[in-house]
Amino acid sequence: MSPITHFLAGWAVANSAQLNRRERLLVTLAGVAPDLDGLGLVAEILTRHSAHPLNWWSDYHHVFGHNLLFCLLVAAVAFAAATRRALTAGLALVSVHLHLVCDLVGARGPDGYIWTIPYLWPLSADGVWSWSGQWALNAWPNMVITALLIAFALWVGWRRGCTPLEMISARADQAVVNVLRQRLGPPGS
Numbered sequence: 420m421s422p423i424t425h426f427l428a429g430w431a432v433a434n435s436a437q438l439n440r441r442e443r444l445l446v447t448l449a450g451v452a453p454d455l456d457g458l459g460l461v462a463e464i465l466t467r468h469s470a471h472p473l474n475w476w477s478d479y480h481h482v483f484g485h486n487l488l489f490c491l492l493v494a495a496v497a498f499a500a501a502t503r504r505a506l507t508a509g510l511a512l513v514s515v516h517l518h519l520v521c522d523l524v525g526a527r528g529p530d531g532y533i534w535t536i537p538y539l540w541p542l543s544a545d546g547v548w549s550w551s552g553q554w555a556l557n558a559w560p561n562m563v564i565t566a567l568l569i570a571f572a573l574w575v576g577w578r579r580g581c582t583p584l585e586m587i588s589a590r591a592d593q594a595v596v597n598v599l600r601q602r603l604g605p606p607g608s
Contacts, residue, residue: 420521420561425451427568428521430583432514434575442507444586445497449511452493453484453518485522486540490515519548525561527553573599578606 420428429450433443459475466473483489494512501507519536526534533553539546554560576582576592577599584592600606 420525421556421565422451422454424561424565424568425454425518425521427565427572427583428517429514430586431568431571432510432517434579436506436510438507438510439502440581440585442501442503443581445500445507446510446514447583447586449493449497450514450518452515453489453522456480456482456484481522481526481534482537482540485519485536485538487538488540488542490519521564523548523550523553525554525556525558525564527555527558529555529557577603
């Protein structure tokens, strides 16, 4: 799925409990963190016509960040940086695993390539997740999921007073919340 969908899914997980803004940020970023291994695309594009191209994206995307060890590392970082450590780390672990499951079901490439999840890498070559029914990255189910996550974010914004914009700008977040409440009325009315 797209990084935007992963971000919104992570934010939805973060809003399943009463977390503070920093803890919501940690859980939300956990939902996007596995795609850090996709940054190899930059090196791959820059070196593709050289004598020694770096195939970092082709060889390592869905490897370094898409495994149990990375999931545990993300949870440990969330644990260390949070106030409610166990809750935040647990939700970060859920968020990062949700990313893996979403990629398992909806990340097939335009060429038909089915992404696998080497869940036990680097500890074992066994435990690779794969699903032959994986739908394409731009398939309608991904669009529907993204639309539902946007609708959920707007509902939370109206109800709780925060949207995913809180990760970028508290002022922009509050402006969206104010518009939602002006249009829909105050929550509970």
